[in-house]
Amino acid sequence: MKIFSIETSCDETSAAVIENGRIIIKNVVSSSKDLHTITGGIIPEIAAREQLKCIIPVINEALGNSNNLSGIDSLAVTVGPGLNGSLLIGVETAKALAMITGKPLIPVNHIFAHLYANWLDKKHDIVLPAIGLVVSGGHTELFLVKKDHTFKWLGGTRDDAAGEAFDKTARLIDLGYPGGPAISASASQWLDGQKLYREITLPRPMMDEDNLEFSFSGLKTAVIREVNRMKIDNQWNEIARNFIAYEIQEAITDVLTKKTLMAVKQFNVSTLIIGGGVAANKRLTEKFKEKIKNEKLKISLNIPIPPLCTDNAAYIASYAYFHNNPQPWQEIQAKPDLAVEV
Ligand code: KG4
Ligand code: ZN
Numbered sequence: 001m002k003i004f005s006i007e008t009s010c011d012e013t014s015a016a017v018i019e020n021g022r023i024i025i026k027n028v029v030s031s032s033k034d035l036h037t038i039t040g041g042i043i044p045e046i047a048a049r050e051q052l053k054c055i056i057p058v059i060n061e062a063l064g065n066s067n068n069l070s071g072i073d074s075l076a077v078t079v080g081p082g083l084n085g086s087l088l089i090g091v092e093t094a095k096a097l098a099m100i101t102g103k104p105l106i107p108v109n110h111i112f113a114h115l116y117a118n119w120l121d122k123k124h125d126i127v128l129p130a131i132g133l134v135v136s137g138g139h140t141e142l143f144l145v146k147k148d149h150t151f152k153w154l155g156g157t158r159d160d161a162a163g164e165a166f167d168k169t170a171r172l173i174d175l176g177y178p179g180g181p182a183i184s185a186s187a188s189q190w191l192d193g194q195k196l197y198r199e200i201t202l203p204r205p206m207m208d209e210d211n212l213e214f215s216f217s218g219l220k221t222a223v224i225r226e227v228n229r230m231k232i233d234n235q236w237n238e239i240a241r242n243f244i245a246y247e248i249q250e251a252i253t254d255v256l257t258k259k260t261l262m263a264v265k266q267f268n269v270s271t272l273i274i275g276g277g278v279a280a281n282k283r284l285t286e287k288f289k290e291k292i293k294n295e296k297l298k299i300s301l302n303i304p305i306p307p308l309c310t311d312n313a314a315y316i317a318s319y320a321y322f323h324n325n326p327q328p329w330q331e332i333q334a335k336p337d338l339a340v341e342v
Contacts, residue, residue, distance in 0.1 A: 004072040004097075005317035006059070008090030009082025009110045010137065011036060011047045013054035015062035016313035017072070021321025022119050027314040028062045029307075030054040037177045041167065048085030055089050062313075069101050076106040076320035078113070080338030081138070087334035095329040104326030110311075111139050111340045112151055113319035114275035117304035120314055126302060127271050131263045134340075135256060135284075136276035137163035137178075140214050141340055142263050145273065149322045153341040154263055155212030162252055162278045165216035169223045169248050173241050180278055186245035187283070189238075196243055197235035200226050202251045207258050212266075214259060219251060249283050257287045264299060273302045275315070280306035 002025070007014040016027040032050035036042045060067060069075075077094035080087060098105035115132040132143040132151075140157040160168065163180060170179025175186055202222050205215040223244060230236040256278075264272055278284065285303050292301060308314060 001073045001321065002071055003074050003076050003106075003317040003320050004062070004069060005076040005108075005313040005320060006055075006090045006094050007078045007110070007311055007313040007316045008051045008055065008086050009078045009080070010086055010311060011042055011050070012311040013051050013058045013090075014311065014313035015059045016317050017062060018120070018314055018317035018321070021116070021318045022122070024121055024314050026062045026064065027312055028058050029312045030058050033178060040171055040177055042083075042177075044083045044085055047083055048089065051086045051089040055093055059093070069097065069103065072103060074104045074106055074320065074324070074326065075101075076108050076317050077332070078110045078316055079107040079332060080110065080335035081340070082110055082336060084334060084336040087336060091332060091334040095332055098329040105329050105332060106320040106324065106326050107332050108316050108319050108323075109338055109340065110316070111136070111141060112143075113315050115143070115145065115273050115315075116318035116322065117275050117308040117312075117315040118273045118302040119318045119322070120304065120308055126273065127300065129267070129269050130271035130273050131260065131267060131269050132273045132275070133256065133260045133279075134276045135162045135274070135278035137161060137167065139276065139340065140216070140256075142212050142260065144263075144267055144269075151342055155214070155259075156340070157214040157216060159215050159217035160220075162214070162216060162256060163276070165219050165252055166248070166278065168220050170245075172220065172223050173227060173244055175241075175245065178277070180281060183245045183248055184281055184283065186242050187249045190242035190246040194239050194243070197230060197233065197240065200243070200247060202226075202247045204251050204254050207255045212259055212263050214255060216252065216255075219248065223248065249281070252278075253281065253284045253287045256284060257291050260288075261291055261295065261297065264297065270298060271300050271302065275304065275309065277310045279303050280309040
């Protein structure tokens with residue numbers, strides 16, 4: 001079964017052709033993130049205008065410039081959550097294609113779908129039930145993904161998402177947008193043993209609480225305080241910036257791994273699946289591997305390759321394959337606030 005999918009929830013315009021939910025035939029992604037680097041964050045109006053500019057060329061390329069949907073069985077589109085202006089472009093385009101071709105159209109929740117990047121181009125099967133962690137720019141959510149692919153929401157962030165924490169703290173230390181890759185690059189420049197003005201440990205909010213919730217907004221305040229103190233004392237330099245970046249990455253990945261493995265033990269599952277832009281963070285993978293080994297947990301850890309962690313249409317089609325629930329195109333609408341707490 002071949003699904004043609006469209007994803008336009010934020011600053012990526014993407015279209016893909018996926019076979020049987022697992023084989024990537026084509027996955028085209030155009031990102032407007034360079035424009036948002038100039039402004040230091042996403043301006044929804046600019047993101048929407050870029051979606052409009054890119055949607056037809058991206059679809060055209062995904063279909064191999066043939067503009068031919070004849071070999072496609074179903075269509076799928078992200079309906080939310082996301083930015084309204086961006087979502088509308090993809091949703092209305094997909095509805096037009098469904099109307100013209102008469103093919104079924106499957107509406108997809110972008111956050112659940114992130115986890116399905118783990119099914120793509122893999123030799124092994126993903127055994128369910130699993131604990132799923134979605135860590136993106138706007139979401140940090142833990143799910144139990146049951147045998148029948150239904151989701152139970154277990155917990156999420158009370159304030160900032162993990163990606164948002166990377167983005168906002170990166171801005172505070174003059175690293176660009178998106179913050180995650182910038183912090184990661186700066187952190188890797190910090191060498192253990194380099195002389196620091198003084199020891200700094202950033203908070204790991206809620207890490208030791210016995211629940212599956214997160215909170216990352218306190219990190220910003222802590223970073224502002226430390227950086228200001230160093231600036232006043234004339235100690236703010238490249239080494240200090242790299243160390244703060246390193247410590248931000250350690251704090252976020254410490255909390256994410258601890259809470260996620262808490263869920264794994266609580267629900268006694270043997271599969272862990274991670275998705276979302278922050279899953280592209282190498283230190284996060286490293287830390288999951290370390291902890292799983294140290295705690296002698298018998299679980300299969302699944303993290304997609306980095307280009308499949310960040311937004312793209314391939315996992316939208318994969319999710320649609322496993323949740324094949326088409327709706328009449330007349331009833332499908334963009335839902336910027338689509339819930340994930342099910
Ligand atoms: O899933 P995604 O592409 O878009 C949303 O659905 O939000 O995630 C974007 C987020 C941004 O906050 C970005 O800073 C973060 O993912 N990100 C990373 C890395 N690559 C992207 N965070 C940490 N390390 C990375 N390597
Ligand atoms: Zn996303």
